[in-house]
Amino acid sequence: MKKRIEKMRGEFTVALQAAAVPEDAEKVRVAFLGKKGALTEVLKGMKDLTPDERREVGALSNALKDEFERMLATRAAELGRGEIEKKLAAEWEDISWPSGLSRGAAHPIAVIRRRVKEIFVSMGFEVLDGPEMEEEVNNFDKLNIPPDHPARDAQDTFWLDNGMLLRTHTSPVQVRGMLSHTPPFKFIAPGKVYRNEAVDASHEHTFHQIEGMVVDRNISVAHLIYSMKTLLTGIFEKEVEVRLRPGFFPFVEPGFELDIKCLICGGKGCSVCKQSGWLELMPCGMVHPVVLRNGGIDTEEFSGFAFGLGLERLVMMKYGIDDIRLFHGADLRFFTQF
Numbered sequence: 001m002k003k004r005i006e007k008m009r010g011e012f013t014v015a016l017q018a019a020a021v022p023e024d025a026e027k028v029r030v031a032f033l034g035k036k037g038a039l040t041e042v043l044k045g046m047k048d049l050t051p052d053e054r055r056e057v058g059a060l061s062n063a064l065k066d067e068f069e070r071m072l073a074t075r076a077a078e079l080g081r082g083e084i085e086k087k088l089a090a091e092w093e094d095i096s097w098p099s100g101l102s103r104g105a106a107h108p109i110a111v112i113r114r115r116v117k118e119i120f121v122s123m124g125f126e127v128l129d130g131p132e133m134e135e136e137v138n139n140f141d142k143l144n145i146p147p148d149h150p151a152r153d154a155q156d157t158f159w160l161d162n163g164m165l166l167r168t169h170t171s172p173v174q175v176r177g178m179l180s181h182t183p184p185f186k187f188i189a190p191g192k193v194y195r196n197e198a199v200d201a202s203h204e205h206t207f208h209q210i211e212g213m214v215v216d217r218n219i220s221v222a223h224l225i226y227s228m229k230t231l232l233t234g235i236f237e238k239e240v241e242v243r244l245r246p247g248f249f250p251f252v253e254p255g256f257e258l259d260i261k262c263l264i265c266g267g268k269g270c271s272v273c274k275q276s277g278w279l280e281l282m283p284c285g286m287v288h289p290v291v292l293r294n295g296g297i298d299t300e301e302f303s304g305f306a307f308g309l310g311l312e313r314l315v316m317m318k319y320g321i322d323d324i325r326l327f328h329g330a331d332l333r334f335f336t337q338f
């Protein structure tokens with residue numbers, strides 16, 4: 001009987017290892033420890049043994065029963081874990097995997113704004129920010145545009161109930177920059193501006209400008225032209241035709257309009273350049289002494305230049321886009337080209 005019990009340990013171990021699912025382990029338990037199980041049957045034969053033999057076989061079979069139960073518990077846990085893992089594997093989903101939707105793209109305005117920033121930062125310019133809701137005094141008065149000045153009419157203004165306005169250009173950042181900096185300094189200020197204007201192929205009510213201002217000793221028009229050329233060569237990566245003509249802005253003296261030969265029609269005339277062959281891109285000039293003084297700058301010692309780049313028009317020329325209204329649209333076929 002002792003031999004039979006010893007042999008049973010091997011049989012039990014083999015049967016348990018062969019179990020693939022928790023139900024198999026349960027079948028092994030019934031086969032060995034159940035009412036009609038192998039070990040139970042052996043124990044039933046103990047009545048024919050001598051008392052000494054009975055004590056010895058009893059102890060042996062109890063120890064074996066305990067051992068089988070421990071092994072069963074361990075195996076059942078293993079198989080259960082395996083089941084959970086299998087279930088998890090079947091249900092697993094990679095939530096970082098791109099969905100069926102097409103991917104977005106950087107907006108062309110953002111692409112070129114980044115490039116313009118890089119070009120100016122490489123020339124040592126700082127990048128400033130200014131609020132879109134602005135004080136009248138910064139948007140107009142301190143820029144040498146008093147309340148009755150006709151230049152106010154050129155920039156139809158969205159007035160706010162609180163007496164402030166949506167800035168019509170980025171030039172108020174000139175005022176803020178002068179008041180917060182000690183010369184010499186040079187900065188650009190990209191941002192959104194608003195005008196109460198009729199929209200057409202080259203005009204929007206909400207558009208972007210990049211203001212630039214340099215204040216230092218002995219600044220001349222030559223510095224201005226050099227900076228504009230560096231910018232345009234960096235953006236267009238080729239020679240482009242530009243022209244400088246006199247332009248009037250109360251905050252610069254002398255003032256200029258920098259026009260670029262229309263890259264949409266090659267100068268022949270189209271709806272974007274209003275059939276003129278040229279597109280007004282970047283007004284600029286030497287900062288008016290009144291403006292410098294309003295910014296607390298000593299005009300005996302310092303002079304400066306400033307410019308106000310229209311970002312949409314630059315992007316239109318760069319990519320050959322013939323309608324400014326596309327920028328505010330939601331057509332992904334348009335946006336994914338850049």
Ligand code: FA5
Binds near residue numbers: 311
């Ligand atoms: C100004 O806004 C001046 N503050 C620029 C300036 C700064 C001059 C510093 C001198 C010194 P203007 O109104 O011309 O100027 O606008 C500047 C540029 O913004 C234009 O050349 C054009 O490229 C762009 N722009 C003007 N109006 C619109 C519009 N409605 N839609 C899209 N772009 C526009």
